[in-house]
Amino acid sequence: xxQIIKVCVIIALIIILVGIIFYLANKAYFKFLRHDxxxxxxxxxxxxxxxxxxxxxxxxxxxxxxxxxQQNVYMCMTYKRSLEMDFAALKTYFSHVKPNGTVKIFxxxxxxxxxxxxxTPADYEIVxxxxxxxxxxxxxxxxVKYPIVFYFAYTWGYLFMRAFKMxxxxxxxxxxxxxxxxxxxxxxxxxxxxxxxxEFCLERELRPFILLMDNKDKSINQELAEIARAxxxxxxxxxxxxxxxxxxxx
Numbered sequence: 001x002x003q004i005i006k007v008c009v010i011i012a013l014i015i016i017l018v019g020i021i022f023y024l025a026n027k028a029y030f031k032f033l034r035h036d037x038x039x040x041x042x043x044x045x046x047x048x049x050x051x052x053x054x055x056x057x058x059x060x061x062x063x064x065x066x067x068x069x070q071q072n073v074y075m076c077m078t079y080k081r082s083l084e085m086d087f088a089a090l091k092t093y094f095s096h097v098k099p100n101g102t103v104k105i106f107x108x109x110x111x112x113x114x115x116x117x118x119x120t121p122a123d124y125e126i127v128x129x130x131x132x133x134x135x136x137x138x139x140x141x142x143x144v145k146y147p148i149v150f151y152f153a154y155t156w157g158y159l160f161m162r163a164f165k166m167x168x169x170x171x172x173x174x175x176x177x178x179x180x181x182x183x184x185x186x187x188x189x190x191x192x193x194x195x196x197x198x199e200f201c202l203e204r205e206l207r208p209f210i211l212l213m214d215n216k217d218k219s220i221n222q223e224l225a226e227i228a229r230a231x232x233x234x235x236x237x238x239x240x241x242x243x244x245x246x247x248x249x250x
Contacts, residue, residue: 026148049098050074056106057081079158092128108213110178121147177214191227198231209235
């Protein structure tokens with residue numbers, strides 16, 4: 001009986017400890033998210049006439065170390081996000097850019113394939129609620145309130161990446177090209193999204209500048225560029241290394 005009591009106490013202590021860890025991690029996630037996300041589209045008018053905006057996720061978030069506004073670039077990056085949500089973020093924040101300003105769209109075919117249908121807690125915090133209504137999607141309030149539980153892999157991945165960034169680990173790591181295999185349907189869908197994003201910019205007197213992450217299969221970016229340029233005057237650059245990130249994104 002005494003042995004059973006000891007085991008129960010140990011299990012109870014482990015459960016309490018895990019609960020405390022999850023509670024603190026959940027708090028830490030929102031603290032970091034408030035720091036990383038763009039300023040409120042309702043409140044902050046200071047950056048309504050910025051020279052450019054950078055929309056992107058994945059590698060651009062991992063390897064760049066910008067302040068929220070660096071060299072008059074309005075940052076709108078996340079740890080992970082689908083290209084569709086990048087478009088939604090652009091629709092939310094494009095008005096911060098002055099007429100004839102530049103919209104920098106970072107796009108990685110590898111990330112596109114992995115995050116094609118992804119929705120994250122950051123999306124619901126960053127993207128305007130009306131855009132989700134237009135997509136016939138509702139914010140899962142309880143799941144977003146406790147992302148550490150309901151978005152387990154995403155949230156812990158984000159926290160570890162933030163910790164590695166704060167430690168300066170990625171500063172010494174050279175970015176590598178994507179190695180995801182070519183898929184004709186996916187390339188066409190991604191190219192079409194980039195074309196629509198470019199058209200959205202041009203219709204609002206903004207200049208689209210698409211930054212494509214290098215791919216092992218060079219035909220992928222060639223096809224993406226060809227589809228995107230159907231929108232009109234679209235500038236396109238391929239990112240090959242860390243220096244390209246700094247010169248093109250900032």
